[in-house]
Amino acid sequence: MPRKGMRTIFFKNSSPSASPSRSIPPPSPCHTFSDSVMEENIEIAHSLITKWDSDSSNSFASINSLFNNDNRQEAKQYLSVVKDLQSAMHYFVAEDSSSEKLVRAQNLMQIAMKRLEKEFYQILSSNRDHLEPESVSNRSSTTRSSVSDFDDECSEDEFRVADDSISETERVSMIAMADLKAIADCMISSGYGKECVKIYKIIRKSVVDEGLYHLGVERLSFSHIQKMDWDVLELKIRNWLNALKVAVRTLFYGERILCDHVFSNSETIRESCFAEIAREGAMYLFEFPEFVAKCKKTPEKMFRKLDLYESISDLWPEIESIFSFEATTSVRSQAVTSQVKLGEAVRTMLVDFESAIRKDTSKTPVPGGGIHPLTRYVMNYISFLADYSGVLSDIVADWPLSYSFSVTGILLRRSFTRDVALSYLFLANNLHYVVNKVRTSNIKFLIGEDWVTQHESKVKQYTSNYERMGWTKVLSSLPENPSAEMSPDLAKDFFRRFNATFEEACKKQASWVVTDPKLRDEIKISVARKLIPTYQEFYENNRVGFRRVMGSGSSSQICPQ
Incomplete structure (x- = not known):
């Protein structure tokens, strides 16, 4: 709000606490009007700052928060007199750096900053539940902007009913965020940003670390993961997949919103705070897929690695946005590295899978020319792979297969029998099974209708040969x-x-x-x-x-x- 003259705000109140403790003497011939105004600023500041001095004998100050609902108007005044006190300090530094008035103003400023530091800590601590990332991240930007900061003209009633659509929890959260921002702005502009930032980092980092712990995110080394039984590792992968969505869309997103709001007037502080709060936990989170990618690469484990790859791909726009600061480049790099390693592992497994099929020379008889177990295995495997066609296309986009894959040729090698009629019946059965699998799965979108039509004709040819x-x-x-x-x-x-x-x-x-x-x-x-x-x-x-x-x-x- 446009700041009204502090004299108007304070002197219209007859309360002793709202007026100077002593009268200001008339100006001397050398005493300018500006001198009088700045001295008045110091007197007004003295009155209010000493009232709320947490080190004073005033027991009221030790048990009552300046920023609770009963004192919100006075909290606005407190921040205003601190700004005016700062103006007075700048004035007297320019006029006379050894002035007693400057020393007095500096002492008052230190008392005020200590009080605001305590208030900042109390708001962060007492509103821990209301400032949970989930609560912060669930609110739309429209709702967040509906509550004005202390710098805006806004009555207390308007603050409370800023948005009828929000819950009480959201309202308390929004007020706490506005209070934190107002205090942070005041402390930073007064040269006490370091004290404010230190408190913020300690408390909010503990929130992030606790959130990751409850999500089951652990700091595991590669050697630890490598020694795990697959059943244990698969359980951890499933847990990670669930944790990633919550961590990115709620935990880190909420922290970024809160940090951006509280320190909106300083991009440097915003970046520094968020990086120190989130970077370590995020690195633990995104290291896990890379370690999994390096584990033994058997075909059966491909689908979980595709799940990991797909989850990062789906969330990449949000990851990139949340960790957009230069100081969080390492987080983005780790997420990309994990994706790259997972892609390499999938490509290796695809090659090994195809090679194993081509090299398989087993002639195990299939009773009655029915479906060969390898046919079922391969087609079930490929149909599952087709469900990942989106991420697979990314993984193999720049990695074309070096040779064609002939289903008929492979089936011919599986024909175990000297009876020609039975061999044709075997081919008809197995190729028909393959075609049906293609028709009823996402494979059809990958290889097209022409392939299906062509191989349906081959099935008819094999049945005709069997009959003949x-x-x-x-x-x-x-x-x-x-x-x-x-x-x-x-x-x-x-x-x-x-x-x-x-x-x-x-x-x-x-x-x-x-x-x-x-x-x-x-x-x-x-x-x-x-x-x-x-x-x-x-x-x-x-x-x-x-x-x-x-x-x-x-x-x-x-x-x-």
Whole structure:
């Protein structure tokens, strides 16, 4: 607020505590008007500063805060007289540096600063809960700006109802922040910023350290992490992932807001305070992912490392903003270093994973040409990787694969069997499984619809080859022209040959499987369409002979199951 003349504020009050303790003598011929004003400033300051002198015998001063609700107007006056006292000191330094008036003013200033130092400490300590980073960070900038500082014209009632939308806790927090800023501004402008900053750093650093402790953030060395069992380390990773969000968005963000507000008039002090309060804890926090990245790099551990990488990526704009000071460059650098190391670890694991698949030469039989365990493992692994497509694209953006990845080639190496029909059924089963996994996961967004269409055609080709190799002998056991006239004996031979080859095929394929119900039905229908019309026409033309040669009957099912 525009500062009113202190004489007007104080002398309209008849209270002895609000007026000079002695009358000012009339000015001498050499006594200027400015001299009188500055002397008056000292007298007024003496009256109010000694009243609240914490070292005086006045017991009221020792138990009552200058900045509580009952004394807020007097607190404003106190800060104003300190400013006027400072003006008087500057004046007398220029006029006469050995002046008794200057010595008196300096003594009063020391008393006032000691009082304000105590008030600053009490506000920070007694409002610890109200100044928790969560409380500070949850308030919008609009709400924060709705409460005026002591320098603004604002009545006490206006202060209390500055914003009807805020809670009592927020109101108390906002008042405490305004008080701290007012005291800090006064002490810094009076040359006592060091004392103010020291108190602030000690108390607020303890708040940050305590907050990190409750979040479970520990200072762990690489050797300690390296010796941990994976189950223990994974638990710590999960805890870190939860802690990071709270630490960045609440703890450090709230501290930055509070620090920026209290020391808004000095960028140098803001930077120094926040750096000393937050830097050490933040370094512990962001060192952890780097240590995890250096641990053993097995494919199963890739997803947790991707979680760590993604969490830093998601919060990077906030990290960069909160730790934007030059004095907190090390924090930003540590976060970037952790990301880089995690990215390198992921790339190494991707190479090792692909290499292991290519080098795998196991020929373990898969019953009935079903889904190979490696096929399931690989596709489940890749589908999980696809969920991290955003961060993976960042990690491998400048790191193209050196060779193409052929699913068919790998599956062919897994075909364990000399039976050609079963080999094709194995390929159909496994490639169909791969295509379905692609269709039902985020992989489809990475490799595109063309890939899916192309490999669906290959599945049809493999099923067609299976049908040809598995059922050609049965089909060829029937005459080429099923409607042609033939002798009963020849018809009997065809019936016997067909029954024998059909039974043989069914017996052979009884243990073969098609795991996907839809694909299984498609194969059955396709085989039936090839056999039934030819057989039915031959049967209709030779049913008499058929009845005589049919024995105990044959299977009517089309294999495989």
